[in-house]
Amino acid sequence: MPEGKRRYKATIDGESYTIVGPKSQEHMKTVAETVDEQMKQLKELTKGLSNEKRAILLAINAVSDQLTMRKELEDIKKKLEHLE
Structure with missing residues (x-):
């Protein structure tokens, strides 16, 4: 497996x-849980x-x-640029 890659x-x-x-494992867990929940809602x-x-x-x-x-x-960045 390429360096820096993790399996979940x-x-x-x-x-x-x-x-x-x-x-991170936590990120991938959150993604999987979110997709699972959204699939249940769509079902x-x-x-x-x-x-x-x-x-x-x-x-x-x-x-x-x-x-x-x-x-x-992008809109927030533009507003921030105008404030600086």
Whole structure:
């Protein structure tokens, strides 16, 4: 395994996964728990959808949130630059 990479075993929606990355065990645990919780919520809201489609919806929601936060961060940086 490349230097700086860690393995974390997670259960998401009843399936086992091995997550590999440079983040801490606590970070990966939080990510896995968040994904598991969001999958459970989607299951309740979208009873007729396959797990694959739920996973795609989850990815769309995650990317949307990421883009929103990126825009908010850029706006904060611009405000900070004007204050300096």
